[in-house]
Amino acid sequence: MSDDKQERNAGVQQHQHKPVGPDELTKRNQDYLYHLKKALVETKLTPEKQQAAIDDMIPKMLAGQKQGQTARQLFGTVTEQVVAIIQGPKTDPNASQNKWLLMLDSSLMVFMVFNLMYGIMFFFSNNSKIQTGQAGILSELILAIVAGFGIMQMQLNMGNRGQKRMPIWRLLVYGVIFFIVLTGTYTLVMLIPGPLNANLPAAVYIVIGAVALVLRIYLKKRFNIKNTVF
Structure with missing residues (x-):
């Protein structure tokens, strides 16, 4: 029985992915970043811009964790966040002007x-x-x-x-x-x-x-x- 259990554990470990982001992030947020990173690879963004987008998100995720907010609550689904990253920050039509x-x-x-x-x-x-x-x-x-x-x-x-x-x-x-x-x-x-x-x-x-x-x-x-x- 112990050998069968070890084989099952080994199979589970093979499907586990390498954590993305600092250890302070919850497993759910790390999983979100993992799938986001995979989705960004499929876009035309350069690796530098992909990493910059993720680096920009991490402090917000850490701050959100303190308020009990997940990455999905902060940024929407992975697909929605990919679109937001590609389109860039939206300009506020009510922002003050010179x-x-x-x-x-x-x-x-x-x-x-x-x-x-x-x-x-x-x-x-x-x-x-x-x-x-x-x-x-x-x-x-x-x-x-x-x-x-x-x-x-x-x-x-x-x-x-x-x-x-x-x-x-x-x-x-x-x-x-x-x-x-x-x-x-x-x-x-x-x-x-x-x-x-x-x-x-x-x-x-x-x-x-x-x-x-x-x-x-x-x-x-x-x-x-x-x-x-x-």
Whole structure:
């Protein structure tokens, strides 16, 4: 009987796999890593990336064990975790963004609108009634910067990133102040002398507006700028 028992034990040991991960991990978690490692080998990930993913999981598993959580509870099934590792970490759509990038995006939007608007107006008007300074390129630039800053502040206060939103009455007050500041800025920029702030030909305005549009699209993709006006 003892010989038969030893043979059965030997057969069981042949089916047992080598533990994966530190000894502090429970057998269930080590088994999870073993099957995960086997599944990752079948992917196109390099061995370095496979090991890096496992190394990143181990501290979380050790911390989860203290709370009574298994690897499956933390990461889902092995198949689900393999997919997550291949796709990489997901970006949080509500994550806070660089406010200066938001301001740049808004300023480019306003600058684009001004140039396209004046370009179209001048193109269909033989004798423009818009006085020098009102449509000057320097005036547009200053107004775009001021408007971009105001729109950026509005976006930060209205955006939902897990923070408490500004009360509606405060947003209304902010909107009134923003309008007054923008109107005052518009009045001041019209005083800039013509040689520094002269009107440009219609075609030039349209080209500048198109360049601003292309640049805005590029920056939105390059820096993944979200929560913008449009």
